[in-house]
Amino acid sequence: xATLETAYAAVMINSLVSLLDAGKxxxxxxxxxxxxxxxxxxxxxxxxxxSPAFTVATTGVATxxxxxxxxxxxxxxxxxxxxxxxxxxxxxxxxLTVASSGSPDIxxxxxxxxxxxxxxxxxLILTLPEGP
Numbered sequence: 809x810a811t812l813e814t815a816y817a818a819v820m821i822n823s824l825v826s827l828l829d830a831g832k833x834x835x836x837x838x839x840x841x842x843x844x845x846x847x848x849x850x851x852x853x854x855x856x857x858x859s860p861a862f863t864v865a866t867t868g869v870a871t872x873x874x875x876x877x878x879x880x881x882x883x884x885x886x887x888x889x890x891x892x893x894x895x896x897x898x899x900x901x902x903x904l905t906v907a908s909s910g911s912p913d914i915x916x917x918x919x920x921x922x923x924x925x926x927x928x929x930x931x932l933i934l935t936l937p938e939g940p
Contacts, residue, residue, distance in 0.1 A: 817867060817936045817938035818866050818868060824870075825870045827894060827901050828851050828901060829895070830850065830856060830895040831850070832850055832892070832897045833850070833891075834848045835887040835890055836888070836889045836891060837888055839888070840889070840891070841891055841900065843888070845883065846881055846921045847925075848897065851872060851873075852874030852875070857873070857874045859874065861873060868936035870933070871933050872933070872934075877926055878928075880923075881926075881927055883923055884923050885920075887919045891903055914932070
């Protein structure tokens with residue numbers, strides 16, 4: 809079985825999260841942007857918040873710094889997936905599952921989002937497993 813050394817896990821996760829500087833965190837009703845986009849939060853960037861979207865990882869773990877709320881949800885529906893995109897909001901980097909319980913990639917307090925709701929993400933940690 810192949811294993812990933814800690815130093816390389818850090819390089820890989822830092823490369824991934826650098827793509828998300830000023831990127832978008834979009835909540836959708838279906839995977840890959842095929843359903844209805846319900847809300848779009850924005851990652852921080854050096855240019856707008858003075859810090860990158862994620863902390864610099866020394867292991868395979870990166871934590872989001874500033875994530876700007878969606879002040880008024882775009883549509884009504886049940887969030888099932890989240891897309892992390894480049895700053896253009898259209899180039900998908902990563903798809904994540906969303907739920908209010910269980911073991912999704914992202915847990916939110918309520919997956920039912922209504923037009924004009926405020927959508928907040930208080931924490932996001934991306935992990936690239938390492939070692940045996």
